[in-house]
Amino acid sequence: DGGITQSPKYLFRKEGQNVTLSCEQNLNHDAMYWYRQDPGQGLRLIYYSQIVNDFQKGDIAEGYSVSREKKESFPLTVTSAQKNPTAFYLCASSADRRAGTEAFFGQGTRLTVV
Amino acid sequence: RKEVEQDPGPFNVPEGATVAFNCTYSNSASQSFFWYRQDCRKEPKLLMSVYSSGNEDGRFTAQLNRASQYISLLIRDSKLSDSATYLCVVTPNSGNTPLVFGKGTRLSVIA
Numbered sequence: 221d222g223g224i225t226q227s228p229k230y231l232f233r234k235e236g237q238n239v240t241l242s243c244e245q246n247l248n249h250d251a252m253y254w255y256r257q258d259p260g261q262g263l264r265l266i267y268y269s270q271i272v273n274d275f276q277k278g279d280i281a282e283g284y285s286v287s288r289e290k291k292e293s294f295p296l297t298v299t300s301a302q303k304n305p306t307a308f309y310l311c312a313s314s315a316d317r318r319a320g321t322e323a324f325f326g327q328g329t330r331l332t333v334v
Numbered sequence: 335r336k337e338v339e340q341d342p343g344p345f346n347v348p349e350g351a352t353v354a355f356n357c358t359y360s361n362s363a364s365q366s367f368f369w370y371r372q373d374c375r376k377e378p379k380l381l382m383s384v385y386s387s388g389n390e391d392g393r394f395t396a397q398l399n400r401a402s403q404y405i406s407l408l409i410r411d412s413k414l415s416d417s418a419t420y421l422c423v424v425t426p427n428s429g430n431t432p433l434v435f436g437k438g439t440r441l442s443v444i445a
Contacts, residue, residue: 253433261437262435262436262437262438263435308375310378314433322433323432327377328376
């Protein structure tokens with residue numbers, strides 16, 4: 221089945237540790253995105269990538285890093301510099317870089333810092 | 335003014351009711367508009383795109399008013415399964431910019 225897969229679904233991290241969230245898509249989409257959602261809040265853009273080996277900061281990039289070495293993969297690292305990392309992280313992809321193309325989401329990763 | 339604004343609700347309506355949500359956007363150059371649905375603790379899923387001429391999909395109708403910079407979603411004959419959060423989504427301009435999401439409007443359909 222074509223789709224976008226995030227793993228793991230739930231992740232617990234100790235304070236001070238870096239952790240990497242996986243996002244893979246087999247839709248042949250050019251663009252991929254990472255959003256963060258806090259309880260009762262909307263989605264906030266962390267990073268996005270519109271082509272392999274290129275990515276841009278979103279609204280809340282501090283404390284996060286990404287890579288886009290392959291078209292299918294866009295992992296997000298939550299570093300120890302991120303002060304409030306507990307949240308629901310959503311990865312999305314869209315067919316191309318043009319405006320007007322809807323995004324499709326993975327099932328999300330719930331990160332909890334303990 | 336925020337880029338995309340929605341009434342957070344909740345809208346509590348009985349089954350069979352008609353309910354409408356509005357969403358306003360600040361950037362007059364915005365190009366594309368969507369409604370997404372998000373169930374509790376799940377990912378958002380595309381409900382429908384919003385075209386300049388408006389569009390309808392079964393019980394759902396979406397309208398765009400560029401002059402007043404808002405989009406609307408009308409749900410007729412509400413079902414219990416319509417209970418969710420509805421997210422208004424806008425692409426700011428014709429460049430390579432990602433979607434901007436509103437915070438969503440919560441709908442509860444009550445038996």
